[in-house]
Amino acid sequence: MFKGSKVLVTGAGGFLGTNIAKRLVEEGSHVRGTLHTRSPQFEHQRLEYVQADLTNMEDCRRVVEGMDYVFMCAANTSGAAVMATQPLAHVTPNVVMNAQMLEASYQAKIKKFLFISSSAAYPPSGDRPVSEEEMFVGDPYEAYFSVGWMKRYGEVLCRIYSEKIKDPMNTVVVRPSNVYGPYDKFDFERSHVTAALTRKVIERQDPLEVWGTGEDVRDLIYVDDFVDAVMLAMATLDQFDPVNIGYGNGRRVRDVLTTLLEIDQFQHANVVINPTKPSMIPIRLIDVSKAKVMLNFTAQTSLAMGLNKTLVWYRESHGAKERLRTAHAV
Incomplete structure (x- = not known):
C-alpha cells in the first residue's frame, strides 16, 4: 500500500x-517527518525531516x-509525574495540533x-478488559481525566471528517495499550514506567526505586508489534471504526521489573518500593x-523478548556497555 507513496509522519x-x-521507508515509502523540539533518531535517504510547529496552521498546511x-504521531506526552502536576500540558497543544x-x-x-488515540481514555472497567464500544459510557479515570478527554475529542474530530461532512476524508483510529521499545523516552522526568525501569536496571541503580506500589497492571506491547497493527489498520480500515491495539494480557509493574532483572542478570538488586511517588x-x-x-492481528513479541531487545538497543544507542562492564567488575 505504501510503496512509492508520499507519507507524512508528524512527530x-x-x-x-x-x-x-x-x-x-523500509517498505519503500517516501517519508516527510516533522520535528519540533526533538532531534532525529533515525536517518534514511527516503526520509526528509522538516521543522514545524503544528500549533501554527501555516506550518500544518506546509508539511502536508x-x-x-x-500518520499523526505528534503529541505532548509524558509520564505520571507530569500528568499528576501539569494535566493541561497534555490538553491545549494537543487539541490544537489534532x-x-x-x-x-x-x-x-x-x-x-x-490518529493514535489511547486506552487511557476509557472509563474504569475494574479488572475486566474494556472493549471499543465502551469509550463514552462514562468519564475516564480521574488520573487520566484531562488526557482522556483530549483523546476522545480527537476521535470525535476524526469521526466528523470521516462521516459528517460532504466529501469525507478517511480517518483511522487506533487505541494502543502501553507501548515500549527502542526510541522511547528514557529520561526520568518524562518516561513511562517500562522505559524508566529499563534504564534503572541498565545503570544498576542502588537503590532501584519503583514508583507506586508495584502492583499496577498494564498491557504491554512491543513497538514493532504495534507498528505491524498500525500498518494493517491503515491498509484494512476504510471507515471510522476505532480499534484497540495491545498484547492481550496484563502484567504487574513488579513482574516487569523482575523480568528485566533476570534478563539482564542483575542479581541482588536493592529494590525499594516508594508508594509516595506518582503512579496512575x-x-x-x-x-x-x-x-x-x-485486522488479523495478534502481537508476536513476548514480554521477555521485547524487554531483551530494548535492553540491547539501549546499550548500543547510549554507550552503556562500558558502564555495565564497570558495574560487573565492582
Missing part, C-alpha cells in the same frame, strides 16, 4: 513517530502539501489520516478481539 523525532517512519497519507492537522489534511485531499490507575486492560477479527 517523527518521537517514540512512535520514529518507529513508524522507519517502517515506512503533496502528501498521500498522514484539529489543525485534520483540517490541513482535508484541504490537501489526503487519502487516509491515522491500579489496573488497565483492553479487549483485543476486534483487532484479531478485523
Whole structure:
C-alpha cells in the first residue's frame, strides 16, 4: 500500500513517530517527518525531516502539501509525574495540533489520516478488559481525566471528517495499550514506567526505586508489534471504526521489573518500593478481539523478548556497555 507513496509522519523525532517512519521507508515509502523540539533518531535517504510547529496552521498546511497519507504521531506526552502536576500540558497543544492537522489534511485531499488515540481514555472497567464500544459510557479515570478527554475529542474530530461532512476524508483510529521499545523516552522526568525501569536496571541503580506500589497492571506491547497493527489498520480500515491495539494480557509493574532483572542478570538488586511517588490507575486492560477479527492481528513479541531487545538497543544507542562492564567488575 505504501510503496512509492508520499507519507507524512508528524512527530517523527518521537517514540512512535520514529518507529513508524522507519517502517515506512523500509517498505519503500517516501517519508516527510516533522520535528519540533526533538532531534532525529533515525536517518534514511527516503526520509526528509522538516521543522514545524503544528500549533501554527501555516506550518500544518506546509508539511502536508503533496502528501498521500498522514500518520499523526505528534503529541505532548509524558509520564505520571507530569500528568499528576501539569494535566493541561497534555490538553491545549494537543487539541490544537489534532484539529489543525485534520483540517490541513482535508484541504490537501489526503487519502487516509491515522490518529493514535489511547486506552487511557476509557472509563474504569475494574479488572475486566474494556472493549471499543465502551469509550463514552462514562468519564475516564480521574488520573487520566484531562488526557482522556483530549483523546476522545480527537476521535470525535476524526469521526466528523470521516462521516459528517460532504466529501469525507478517511480517518483511522487506533487505541494502543502501553507501548515500549527502542526510541522511547528514557529520561526520568518524562518516561513511562517500562522505559524508566529499563534504564534503572541498565545503570544498576542502588537503590532501584519503583514508583507506586508495584502492583499496577498494564498491557504491554512491543513497538514493532504495534507498528505491524498500525500498518494493517491503515491498509484494512476504510471507515471510522476505532480499534484497540495491545498484547492481550496484563502484567504487574513488579513482574516487569523482575523480568528485566533476570534478563539482564542483575542479581541482588536493592529494590525499594516508594508508594509516595506518582503512579496512575491500579489496573488497565483492553479487549483485543476486534483487532484479531478485523485486522488479523495478534502481537508476536513476548514480554521477555521485547524487554531483551530494548535492553540491547539501549546499550548500543547510549554507550552503556562500558558502564555495565564497570558495574560487573565492582
